[in-house]
Amino acid sequence: MVKHAFSRELRLLTPNNFAFVFQQPQLVGTSQITILGRLNSLGYPRIGLTISKKNIKLAHERNRIKRLMRESFRLHQHTLPIMDFVVIAKKGLADLDNYSLRETLEKLWRRHYRQY
Numbered sequence: 001m002v003k004h005a006f007s008r009e010l011r012l013l014t015p016n017n018f019a020f021v022f023q024q025p026q027l028v029g030t031s032q033i034t035i036l037g038r039l040n041s042l043g044y045p046r047i048g049l050t051i052s053k054k055n056i057k058l059a060h061e062r063n064r065i066k067r068l069m070r071e072s073f074r075l076h077q078h079t080l081p082i083m084d085f086v087v088i089a090k091k092g093l094a095d096l097d098n099y100s101l102r103e104t105l106e107k108l109w110r111r112h113y114r115q116y
Helices: 015-023 059-076 098-115
Strands: 026-029 033-039 046-050 083-089
Touching: 015 033, 015 046, 015 083, 026 098, 033 098, 046 059, 059 083, 059 098
Parallel strands: 046 083
Antiparallel strands: 026 033, 033 083
16 A cells, blocks of 8 residues: 655755755746756655745745645655655745646646656
C-alpha cells in the first residue's frame, strides 16, 4: 500500500537545499506559479515553497496556498520524478480558488514528469 505521508524529509529546509535547485533548474510555470526542479540522489522527491508578502499580501491567503501546495505534492509524490522542487508563487495567485489552484498544480506536476 502506498503511503501518502508528508514527513520532514520530504521538505527543503536549508538555504543550501534551495540554492542547489536554483543553480541548474528545470523550469515549468504559468503566470501565477513557477516550479523549479532539479534531480537529486536521495531516491525521493522533496519540495520547498517560496511565497512572498510582496506578491500575496494577506497571511491567511499565503497559508491557504501553502496548504494546497503541500497537499498536492503529498498526493503526487509517488508519481513525480526524483527531484527537489521549489514552488514560487507570483502575483495573482491569491485570486485563484482552491479548485483552480489544484488543477494548475496538477498540470505543472504532469509537465515536470514529461520533461523528466
